[in-house]
Amino acid sequence: MFNETQYRPTRAVINTLAIERNAKHLISYLPKETKLIAVVKSDGYGHGVAQAASAALRAGADMLAVATPDEAMTIRKTQPTTDILVLGFSPVSFAAVAAKHRIILTVTSEDWVKQVHAQQPFDNKCRIHVKIDSGMGRIGVRTEEELTRLVKSIQQSDLSIDGVFTHFARADEENREPTQRQFERFMRLVSCLPEKPRLIHASNSAGILLFPEYALDAVRFGIGLYGIPPSHIVAKQLPFKLERALTIETELTYVKQMAAGEEISYGGTYKAAEGEWIGTLPVGYADGLRRSLKGQEVLIDGKRVPIVGTICMDQCMIRLPRAYPEGEKVILIGKQGDEEIMIEEWSERLNTIPYEVAVTISTRIPRVYT
Ligand SMILES: *Cc1c(COP(=O)(O)O)cnc(C)c1O
Numbered sequence: 001m002f003n004e005t006q007y008r009p010t011r012a013v014i015n016t017l018a019i020e021r022n023a024k025h026l027i028s029y030l031p032k033e034t035k036l037i038a039v040v041k042s043d044g045y046g047h048g049v050a051q052a053a054s055a056a057l058r059a060g061a062d063m064l065a066v067a068t069p070d071e072a073m074t075i076r077k078t079q080p081t082t083d084i085l086v087l088g089f090s091p092v093s094f095a096a097v098a099a100k101h102r103i104i105l106t107v108t109s110e111d112w113v114k115q116v117h118a119q120q121p122f123d124n125k126c127r128i129h130v131k132i133d134s135g136m137g138r139i140g141v142r143t144e145e146e147l148t149r150l151v152k153s154i155q156q157s158d159l160s161i162d163g164v165f166t167h168f169a170r171a172d173e174e175n176r177e178p179t180q181r182q183f184e185r186f187m188r189l190v191s192c193l194p195e196k197p198r199l200i201h202a203s204n205s206a207g208i209l210l211f212p213e214y215a216l217d218a219v220r221f222g223i224g225l226y227g228i229p230p231s232h233i234v235a236k237q238l239p240f241k242l243e244r245a246l247t248i249e250t251e252l253t254y255v256k257q258m259a260a261g262e263e264i265s266y267g268g269t270y271k272a273a274e275g276e277w278i279g280t281l282p283v284g285y286a287d288g289l290r291r292s293l294k295g296q297e298v299l300i301d302g303k304r305v306p307i308v309g310t311i312c313m314d315q316c317m318i319r320l321p322r323a324y325p326e327g328e329k330v331i332l333i334g335k336q337g338d339e340e341i342m343i344e345e346w347s348e349r350l351n352t353i354p355y356e357v358a359v360t361i362s363t364r365i366p367r368v369y370t
Contacts, residue, residue: 023059039222099126163199172206172231247334265309302337
């Protein structure tokens with residue numbers, strides 16, 4: 001689906017086949033009865049929610065998960081029948097809409113259930129998943145008493161329990177013990193339920209890749225779907241190959257040869273050497289190429305070259321080994337020849353994780369799909 005109305009050479013090229021293959025590989029690795037919930041929150045981790053969702057569903061994903069009610073409603077427009085789970089908070093006012101559009105909500109509080117119940121009765125029952133906090137410390141019930149009270153109030157309402165789940169805080173670490181403790185605590189609480197819900201699930205990408213024994217009825221596969229390992233610890237122990245879906249590319253828009261001592265960009269922080277070739281790229285911090293990525297390398301002609309001087313809002317400069325024609329292709333993230341710049345190179349420089357880089361690639365960069 002190439003968008004021909006895009007004039008800007010800076011673009012994120014998304015390989016939807018890679019997403020499809022990652023999902024397929026996971027499915028063949030999962031126990032036969034375990035369902036795949038494809039996590040497509042935050043615009044499919046920056047890859048485009050509609051395309052990520054359809055790639056995962058083509059591969060055989062059973063269900064989609066998002067973070068917010070609005071994300072669920074956006075997907076409903078292109079996916080009329082697929083089960084969609086909202087992992088985060090939904091306001092009471094959304095419950096009736098969710099019931100109508102068959103969107104599954106996460107429930108954590110008795111009070112919320114009572115407020116929903118106080119509304120008009122719904123045409124169809126609203127399906128929900130109960131969230132248990134087994135050690136993440138974010139949302140969810142933490143004790144047997146809380147869980148029992150919550151389930152009782154749900155049973156007296158227009159809500160029906162479709163699932164119960166928890167979320168791992170440390171499954172991407174070397175130390176397996178915190179995750180083992182979380183899993184045991186989760187299973188202890190699950191055993192208090194009056195009847196088994198359809199889906200009991202716990203694992204995120206790190207969980208499923210490093211703890212296949214915790215697969216249960218379903219797994220929630222997010223970052224791995226896009227071919228990015230959740231951490232370098234997980235990257236070293238992958239049970240199957242992940243294929244990266246994201247490339248960010250642009251091209252040279254201006255090329256010049258410098259005299260000794262001439263300065264580049266705001267603040268004059270870079271001074272050229274005699275005869276040095278400098279290229280300009282039409283990409284800057286408004287695109288997600290953060291100013292602190294100064295010095296980061298890009299690929300041109302299969303070679304690594306550095307960004308020099310301060311990164312501007314819409315442009316930046318690179319040092320070229322020789323003259324190149326304007327229009328020459330440049331890769332910011334992805335492969336060219338034998339070289340590859342992975343998203344982790346950016347996240348390490350930015351002192352963050354690849355998740356944050358992926359979701360902060362600005363919407364000004366058009367996504368094109370192959
Ligand atoms: C984001 C999220 C996931 C997916 O996590 P990954 O590490 O990207 O696989 C799973 N479950 C919940 C509750 C989440 O918020």
